[in-house]
Amino acid sequence: MTRSFEKVGVVGLGTMGAGIAEVFARAGLGVTGVEADPAALERGRGHLEGSTGRALAKGRLTEAERAEILGRVTFTTSLEDLADADLVIEAIPEVMDFKRALFTDLDRICKPSAVLATNTSSLSVTEIAATTARPGQVVGMHFFNPAPVMKLVEVIHTVTTEDGLAEEVAALARRLGKTPVSVGDRAGFVVNRLLLTYLNHAAVLLENGLATRDDIDAAMKLGVGLPMGPFTLLDLIGLDTSYEVLCVLFQESRDRRHAPAPILRELVTAGLLGRKTGGGFHREEEPGGPPPTAKPSVGSVAVLGEGAEELAAKLADAGFKTASAEAADVVVALSRNPVIELAAGLPRPKRLVGLHLVGDRIAEVASTALTSSEAARAVEGLVRIVGRTPVRCKDRAEFVVDALLYPYLNDAVRMYDSGYATIEDIDSAMKLGCGYPSGPFEMLDELGLETVRDGLRALYAEYREPSFAPAPLLDQLVTAGVRSIRDLP
Numbered sequence: 001m002t003r004s005f006e007k008v009g010v011v012g013l014g015t016m017g018a019g020i021a022e023v024f025a026r027a028g029l030g031v032t033g034v035e036a037d038p039a040a041l042e043r044g045r046g047h048l049e050g051s052t053g054r055a056l057a058k059g060r061l062t063e064a065e066r067a068e069i070l071g072r073v074t075f076t077t078s079l080e081d082l083a084d085a086d087l088v089i090e091a092i093p094e095v096m097d098f099k100r101a102l103f104t105d106l107d108r109i110c111k112p113s114a115v116l117a118t119n120t121s122s123l124s125v126t127e128i129a130a131t132t133a134r135p136g137q138v139v140g141m142h143f144f145n146p147a148p149v150m151k152l153v154e155v156i157h158t159v160t161t162e163d164g165l166a167e168e169v170a171a172l173a174r175r176l177g178k179t180p181v182s183v184g185d186r187a188g189f190v191v192n193r194l195l196l197t198y199l200n201h202a203a204v205l206l207e208n209g210l211a212t213r214d215d216i217d218a219a220m221k222l223g224v225g226l227p228m229g230p231f232t233l234l235d236l237i238g239l240d241t242s243y244e245v246l247c248v249l250f251q252e253s254r255d256r257r258h259a260p261a262p263i264l265r266e267l268v269t270a271g272l273l274g275r276k277t278g279g280g281f282h283r284e285e286e287p288g289g290p291p292p293t294a295k296p297s298v299g300s301v302a303v304l305g306e307g308a309e310e311l312a313a314k315l316a317d318a319g320f321k322t323a324s325a326e327a328a329d330v331v332v333a334l335s336r337n338p339v340i341e342l343a344a345g346l347p348r349p350k351r352l353v354g355l356h357l358v359g360d361r362i363a364e365v366a367s368t369a370l371t372s373s374e375a376a377r378a379v380e381g382l383v384r385i386v387g388r389t390p391v392r393c394k395d396r397a398e399f400v401v402d403a404l405l406y407p408y409l410n411d412a413v414r415m416y417d418s419g420y421a422t423i424e425d426i427d428s429a430m431k432l433g434c435g436y437p438s439g440p441f442e443m444l445d446e447l448g449l450e451t452v453r454d455g456l457r458a459l460y461a462e463y464r465e466p467s468f469a470p471a472p473l474l475d476q477l478v479t480a481g482v483r484s485i486r487d488l489p
């Protein structure tokens with residue numbers, strides 16, 4: 001029997017629930033939105049009106065279309081109104097006890113054929129299903145923030161899900177204009193397992209003082225082409241949600257990289273949850289300002305390392321005097337690796353600054369323990385002169401971009417190697433769920449497996465973090481001379 005999904009219920013109308021309700025209504029389904037009390041219900045209605053209002057203002061919806069979409073949604077504080085829904089999806093807070101209580105009620109109220117879905121970010125769908133008398137009809141249907149925009153829906157089946165149901169729910173996701181990726185029930189599924197590990201790593205590096213919030217954000221946005229830097233994204237997701245997802249990941253993996261960075265707990269406890277509270281890593285009232293543009297006053301510059309001639313020529317064109325390392329006021333060492341050894345060999349090590357050009361838009365400016373602040377500032381200015389954004393950081397293995405990117409790629413290889421998801425599914429999940437310009441396996445091909453493997457070895461040597469060691473599969477591919485993981489038989 002193929003089910004027909006025409007009437008759906010959405011329980012919880014926060015940012016995600018309201019977005020999900022909008023997605024269903026836009027696809028022509030009748031939606032009953034449920035909240036716990038009248039005030040929360042009004043906020044939920046406000047989310048929907050606001051979001052469709054923005055679309056109207058941008059000319060993406062007509063007044064009539066907007067009215068039609070809103071007309072498909074009814075609002076209630078009573079779960080009993082879901083009695084004839086074909087599918088109910090919940091987007092309530094990520095607390096297992098709340099979810100279990102809700103599913104017990106839904107199981108009692110909803111008609112026997114109804115499918116019950118959870119939008120949980122990471123909790124066990126199997127455990128939620130087990131509270132009902134219909135575990136075969138319980139699935140995960142995981143949307144991404146902002147739900148009306150992001151194209152991915154992860155469809156999660158458990159060991160008890162009825163045969164064929166995950167495919168029917170995937171077909172429903174396609175009807176909503178989304179692309180489904182179907183996987184089994186593991187903490188964090190595909191996207192959050194990879195994404196939150198990376199976001200938490202960024203928070204840990206911030207706490208370690210590797211670089212500032214804005215430098216790390218700029219590094220990942222401009223250096224990798226991600227739609228948002230990690231701290232802007234954490235604020236979008238919500239620090240409370242991020243914290244909870246990490247706790248669930250840690251509980252399953254016992255990998256300390258999933259232990260939430262203490263700064264997350266601090267901000268959550270302070271009520272700074274991100275955009276929804278007007279402040280998280282970024283505060284709304286913060287003054288912004290254009291970066292300094294003044295030409296740095298540098299007597300002479302020496303450029304060392306691979307690509308030195310090209311950079312020296314650009315600086316000479318811009319009117320700077322270039323000289324040998326011994327004679328120069330500032331020494332720029334182009335390097336992928338820490339430069340402290342080089343600095344220590346110079347008569348005046350405080351003049352040496354490491355520089356790593358990443359892509360076309362940024363340059364990591366690495367200060368060693370001996371670098372003077374004048375030299376670092378001068379090199380930041382030089383970087384701007386050659387048309388790049390400087391990312392200031394400490395002199396550590398792989399600096400910022402590669403330190404964050406390579407472990408994420410390594411995690412994707414491990415995930416594939418575990419048999420949890422295919423290369424294609426992992427790539428499309430990260431592109432469609434997070435707006436990444438390419439998936440991790442596409443990035444691996446572009447960067448070269450050996451480069452990433454060697455970078456991971458350097459990270460492991462520096463930080464001694466066990467999960468930075470290259471995944472055995474990655475190591476083997478490099479040893480075997482295989483150029484792309486896709487070339488595996």
Ligand code: 3HC
Pocket residue numbers: 051054058060120121143144145146147148149150192195227228233237241433434435
């Ligand atoms: N609701 C509806 N539409 C929205 C929206 C919202 N909250 N936010 C943005 N949009 C629309 C805009 O109206 C615009 O549409 P248009 O092009 O037709 O005019 C479009 O999205 C692009 O928006 P903007 O031009 O304002 O801004 P950006 O180009 O910066 O895009 C973004 C915003 C789509 C959020 C983009 O920055 C992005 O893709 N960021 C990454 C988001 C991400 O990673 N999400 C996943 C988080 S993980 C998650 O949700 C899982 C959970 O379990 C934790």
